[in-house]
Amino acid sequence: MVNRQTASYLTKRFQQTGMRPLSRFGQNFLIDLNLVDLIADSADIDDRDLVLEIGTGTGSLTSRLAARAAHVITVEIDTNLAQLAQEELEDLPNVTMRLHDALKNKNNFDPELLENIREEFDKLPAKRRRFKLVANLPYNVATPIISNLLRCDPIPDVISVTIQKELADRIVAPPGTKDYSALSIWIQSVANASIVRTLPPGVFWPPPKVTSAIIRIDTDANLRARIDNIDFFHEKLRALYFHRRKFLRSVVLSAMKGELDKAQVDAVLEKLGFSGEIRAERLTVAQTIELINELGTASAEAK
Numbered sequence: 001m002v003n004r005q006t007a008s009y010l011t012k013r014f015q016q017t018g019m020r021p022l023s024r025f026g027q028n029f030l031i032d033l034n035l036v037d038l039i040a041d042s043a044d045i046d047d048r049d050l051v052l053e054i055g056t057g058t059g060s061l062t063s064r065l066a067a068r069a070a071h072v073i074t075v076e077i078d079t080n081l082a083q084l085a086q087e088e089l090e091d092l093p094n095v096t097m098r099l100h101d102a103l104k105n106k107n108n109f110d111p112e113l114l115e116n117i118r119e120e121f122d123k124l125p126a127k128r129r130r131f132k133l134v135a136n137l138p139y140n141v142a143t144p145i146i147s148n149l150l151r152c153d154p155i156p157d158v159i160s161v162t163i164q165k166e167l168a169d170r171i172v173a174p175p176g177t178k179d180y181s182a183l184s185i186w187i188q189s190v191a192n193a194s195i196v197r198t199l200p201p202g203v204f205w206p207p208p209k210v211t212s213a214i215i216r217i218d219t220d221a222n223l224r225a226r227i228d229n230i231d232f233f234h235e236k237l238r239a240l241y242f243h244r245r246k247f248l249r250s251v252v253l254s255a256m257k258g259e260l261d262k263a264q265v266d267a268v269l270e271k272l273g274f275s276g277e278i279r280a281e282r283l284t285v286a287q288t289i290e291l292i293n294e295l296g297t298a299s300a301e302a303k
């Protein structure tokens with residue numbers, strides 16, 4: 001089998017076809033095959049698993065995923081790359097390749113892709129099936145991909161992906177640190193996340209300007225059960241962090257504008273024993289869940 005994932009093969013192939021790696025699609029290919037194996041291994045894939053890969057590239061990670069999983073759905077936005085990947089993947093019966101943008105927009109996945117995922121997931125034995133996102137993600141859309149997938153049906157059991165190290169640091173950041181943000185809380189409120197390995201630019205072709213990391217995120221139904229309404233939680237979390245430096249009372253007031261008045265907001269803060277003069281970023285994940293749940297209850301009562 002041709003190794004399509006070396007700098008020399010990629011340079012030659014791109015030159016022959018007049019292609020250039022497109023930075024707007026985050027086209028940095030992982031050329032260290034031990035690391036391609038590590039991404040596949042770090043997701044503990046077996047024949048119970050439906051795996052989603054976003055960014056097929058030349059298909060080298062895809063074929064490794066297919067060797068381990070029940071089925072792989074892989075999505076590529078770039079027609080030229082999809083042709084290249086087709087050569088690698090055409091004999092693999094458990095791979096569905098889609099030539100498409102995985103995202104409909106920043107807040108939503110492509111609905112046909114979601115439909116395709118549900119169809120394939122339904123074919124697996126219900127008691128043991130698992131759904132995983134395993135990919136070397138395009139960095140420009142890594143945040144919406146991870147963030148939106150955690151609100152989809154089916155919810156992934158595991159996300160094991162290569163992303164910018166800076167983003168991985170934000171995902172695992174503890175409260176009170178500069179990286180702690182709405183994204184940290186969102187992911188930590190429904191999952192356990194850890195950085196598996198940091199990757200220097202030189203393991204990619206062409207090398208990106210930033211350091212990368214493989215991150216593993218394991219969703220946890222018990223963590224998720226603490227949240228009364230996932231969509232309300234996601235929406236209000238983003239609103240609370242829109243002005244993260246402002247005092248809690250003021251950000252809660254603007255997040256709940258039209259739903260709760262000042263007295264009702266003060267009553268919620270008082271009930272929870274939160275001073276209105278701390279900043280939202282000082283709240284732990286559990287406190288943030290408690291606050292947004294309580295705001296949801298107060299808002300329903302006020303209607």
Ligand SMILES: C[S@@+](CC[C@H](N)C(=O)[O-])C[C@H]1O[C@@H](n2cnc3c(N)ncnc32)[C@H](O)[C@@H]1O
Binds near residue numbers: 058059100101136
């Ligand atoms: C970082 S490369 C990874 C390629 C390959 N899997 C690898 O490991 O080397 C990201 C890939 O995602 C593709 N891509 C970028 N944006 C996309 C999108 N919105 N939907 C689907 N694929 C996308 C790019 O064309 C590129 O092939």
